[in-house]
Amino acid sequence: MSENLYDLEGSILASKNSTINPYIAERLEEYKVDKVPVYISKEELSxxxxxxxxxxxxxxxxxxxxxxxxxxxxxxxxxxxxxxxxxxxxxxxxxxxxxxxxxxxxxxxxxxxxxxxxxxxxxxxxxxxxxxxxxxxxxxxxxxxxxxxxxxxxxxxxxxxxxxxxxxxxxxxxxxxxxxxxxxxxxxxxxxxxxxxxxxxxxxxxxxxxxxxxxxxxxxxxxxxxxxxxxxxxxxxxxxxxxxxxxxxxxxxxxxxxxxxxxxxxxxxxxxxxxxxxxLGSKVKISDGHIGEIVFIPPNNITCPVVKLGNTYVDLAKEEELKILEMVG
Incomplete structure (x- = not known):
């Protein structure tokens, strides 16, 4: 995205430079956001x-x-x-x-x-x-x-x-x-x-x-x-x-x-x-041993991303006993 997106109270829903993945798309749909400013993207790295x-x-x-x-x-x-x-x-x-x-x-x-x-x-x-x-x-x-x-x-x-x-x-x-x-x-x-x-x-x-x-x-x-x-x-x-x-x-x-x-x-x-x-999109190993994918990074708490584990989204800001141990890809 080429700009930050805000809700009606001025809080950031998704930050500039985020990639729109299913988690962010669901979040935007929840707040009835139907238009998103995006960059004309550079060529993907093949x-x-x-x-x-x-x-x-x-x-x-x-x-x-x-x-x-x-x-x-x-x-x-x-x-x-x-x-x-x-x-x-x-x-x-x-x-x-x-x-x-x-x-x-x-x-x-x-x-x-x-x-x-x-x-x-x-x-x-x-x-x-x-x-x-x-x-x-x-x-x-x-x-x-x-x-x-x-x-x-x-x-x-x-x-x-x-x-x-x-x-x-x-x-x-x-x-x-x-x-x-x-x-x-x-x-x-x-x-x-x-x-x-x-x-x-x-x-x-x-x-x-x-x-x-x-x-x-x-x-x-x-x-x-x-x-x-x-x-x-x-x-x-x-x-x-x-x-x-x-x-x-x-x-x-x-x-x-x-x-x-x-x-x-x-x-x-x-x-x-x-x-x-x-x-965003990187694979990470969580402290419980599971491998997941970073799908969202809260603009107001950038050190605690949301990680997708299978079909479950884990918000590390709320799951204080869990943390990212290492980047795996």
Missing amino acids: GRQKRDFRGLYKESVITLKSIMNNLAIGKIVAPKKIREISDTLYAYIDKVGISIEHIFEIKAKDKYTYNHSMNVALYALLIGEWLGCSEEEKKNIIKAGLLHDIGKSRIPLEILNKKGKLTKEEFDIVKTHTIIGYKMSKDILSIDENVRQAILSHHERVDGSGYPQGLKGDEINSYAKILAIADVYDALISKRVYKEKSTPFEAVEELKRIGAYSFDVNILKVFFDNIVNYY
Whole structure:
């Protein structure tokens, strides 16, 4: 749907970007809604297009790994290589859209650092799209996402891959990746300064509690504000040596918990308004062991979707003993 739908009291019946499935159709019929504003949809991702995206993703990861390795040893990198990745990703996604399920499918199959950078670039692109950024801005946002962690290539692997909590000294070393990355980005010729600032500032927080400079509010680069949300979201839903992955809904809950003092609230609201609807139709495993399908996500309670189990609809907001354990497809 291209707009929110409201009842006579002003409550949202179904939110913008929802897909009309039998559950939502029944809900709309109950409230006698007979007209629904819809997008002229982008081409559905066919099996072949999904394979194309998987290949594009993996090729981009390989190129990104080469770029990061060259930067790590002090080689100058031509901007053409970064531009090729960002332009290709942008063109593909602009044509056929993006399947977040597809990112999920690929997530577990590649090395974390490069995979994470790709995912952050894609989530950041989506946020840029939802914010109405220009084509040039969105391509720069992709570049910033791809390069945001390049400084980690000079952080000892035994620290990055440590199981368990880092010591203060170790965490202080990890935090230097932002400054290192900013300096390394100067070896990429003609890169936009906003991209460099995003690399430097993606761990800044609006309340001033971030690093490396402790910037606040509007002092933080706008690309960095977008990356901050994309970065934390992907980190939460990814498995690492020191933690299990969260579901998207647990990740959203955590972002809601820390969001008011960590992130730009306007960008975060746009993210919340859009991201969860990408999981409509996804298969999930519930804590009672059953596999179901997400059919509705209440706009006023986005972390508790309605799940179809067989012929039964289970509202997780009302069934407090049940929760989503994992996404299964």
